Amino acid sequence: MEKSVYYISAASTISHQPTFGNAGFSKSICALEADSSLITPDFKAFIDAGLLRRMSKILRMSVACAKDCLAQSHLEQPDAIIVGTGLGCLHDTEKFLNTSLTVEGLLPPTSFIQSTHNTMAGQISLSISNHGYNMTHTQNTLSFEHALLDAMMLLDDGEASILVGAADEYIEILTEIAGELNVRPARQLTSAASFFIVSNAPESDTVACVKDCWPIAFPESKTSAINDFLQRNELNAAEVDYVLFASLLPEQSGELVDLFTSAGMSGERCIDYLAFSGIYPTAAAFGMHYAADLMRTDRSIRNILIVNALRSENLGLTLIQSVEA
Amino acid sequence: MGVRITGIGVVSAIGLTVEENLRALKEGKSGIGKMAFLKENSELLVGEAKISNEDLKAALHIGTRYVSRTSLLGLLAAREAWGKNRLSKSLRTGIISATSVGGMDRSEHFYKDYLAKENPDFRLLKTHDSGSTTERIAAELGIKDYVNTLSTACSSGANAIMLGARLLLQNRLDRVLVGGSDALASFTIDGFRSLMIYDDQWCRPFDESRSGLNLGEGAGFLLLENEKSIEFSGNATIAYLSGWANAADAYHQTASSPEGKGATLAIAQALKKSGLNTSGITYVNAHGTGTKNNDLSESVALKNVFADQVPAFSSTKAFTGHTLAAAGAIEAVFSVLSIQNNLIYPNLNFKNSIEETGLEPVTTLQTDREVRAVLSNSFGFGGNNSSLVFSDRA
């Protein structure tokens, strides 16, 4: 089981960076400015107009990324579709909640239908007529890691190619809530989607694979959890080329960086990926695409560790390794 | 290759414990009635768990107001399934819960005050996200090796059970509490009413006159253990989860396909996984929501798989109401009880078969058949179809 390799044979992200349809984007990304916004493709190129008219941002982004992944990997049908989402379809949820509290009489049903967390996975299956396993994980900031682990388990069980991804959606009230709860995030709260095809065999242009992924609910010590994770993958900290990390507050970032610099890693190789993606619960999926893209542009990179401590109570660890040409 | 089930817990409109639920099932006593807890003075028929939040908190020794009813119901059922088991460093223990509304009951409360600008309590929103409802249950039980939440609308509970079984078989965990919980919320009631599939009368699954569902609430949990865990716990096995499958219908956002494509795939693949023939299924606990569309599509799927030998079947939703993400878990507990006690439950409120299929569910309690294997169906929005097979042996 431990010997399985999970190749990343396609990756697609819609974010604040020029990630979509742009392999090698990691060379040209820069930290978010305060007025930065999402860079979105023309959705009509990916989604049937009849479906598109009802879709909120999170649905559009998810279906477009999913279809882009299939096109990249020349795959008609994945064996399964797995999505992670921290807060689900917030736009439609708030819309229906608002209607239900303010409108007397009949309520329009569309936003209710599209408020369920599995709308992304469902719409993807509908868009490509896929009848395989269809799953949605929602475990706050670890939702993507749980989805990825599910995909890895299916590959271990003999499936060949899994479409796995994550999406979250910003609505304005989130900023107000953060303020009222005295959370002062270092970066802007935003939306994004990332999808991948993970497969049991590499394509000719596959450069990266997922070596391991471990969502940890309540880590007693982040340091020892990271050390255990490296150890079970037969690595020491010095062998990690880059650490891509996320934490909500600056002081927590300092702790994570110290952990690796004290093991001899250069501070420049510890990268806060939220600076590029902005903050949303499943930003670790952006981290994974970023890691794979770094490996594409620099073939000397062997190991990238993604440390997701966006929510301080939880910890997500994902190890991306380069694939030998 | 079955997975051992060693504990069960359930709370629903027909009882707060396994024992109470079993008694109501035997007596044919529905828990659906006029709303009493969510709102006063409503004529709407719902399957409420007959306990207030205050009493739930007292029973569970929880003092804070920042806890959702979904977490409270879930914790009640999870505690019952967990029983007197002890945590151990040598055993990897996980929990997977399913929910569709999460902490929506608290969020509604907040949002009402927010819209009215009446000093809304923002801290209530800390219970909103589905993951936090599961974390709450996990923290109360001290479970931390794997904590996850699935949300696939009305099939969520079945999917949590399936994922737990896979984690054990891949040796990633030694034991896992699996199930689901959903509290009744105005959000979902209004939602199903907006779809015009909320019946103002008692729901009538599989009846020609059916015209919609009654929502319910509750939670169900099962404890799954591997051999190593059994050695430690000494628990007796009460039944096995022997087959499972999830398939997408990919037909429409809400409606099931008329030919029951996704449902047929789920049932057939779950059966295949269990190694049983169609004749090996003694009883089918159907999804049977009482909507025109689901019951017809499910009937067609049953005929697709079982041809003219459709086993004894019934929907227990006329007892509990449709409990959304908890349904698959509550009905899994009912399926285990069916095997344990050789019971086939009646499909309440049935009079006439659906014209197109002519299928007739069981309408009175059957006690004279040895129940060897039960198929339990859970179908959800977005065409998410899941089937589980429970059996009396591995």
Add this chain to the structure above:
Amino acid sequence: MDTLKEDLKKQIIEQLNLEDITPADIADDSLLFNDEGLGLDSIDALELIVLLEKYHGIQVTKPEEGKEAFKSVNTMAEYIRKRKS
């Protein structure tokens, strides 16, 4: 020009979020639920019931009732006039 029909077309476009369609694109007799027409589905049918209540004060309690009425803009206008007379 029949103003009820023109109003209906605008209301349909708004209620169903038909982004790229103008009232001129919808013929009075084009079949709303046919792929040759607007290609609407069962969710749209429910939205049209909401439309009838919201703009015309007409309540439809069973979705099946709407089926005949929602065939085209012509039948919708006819249904509204009948219910109001």
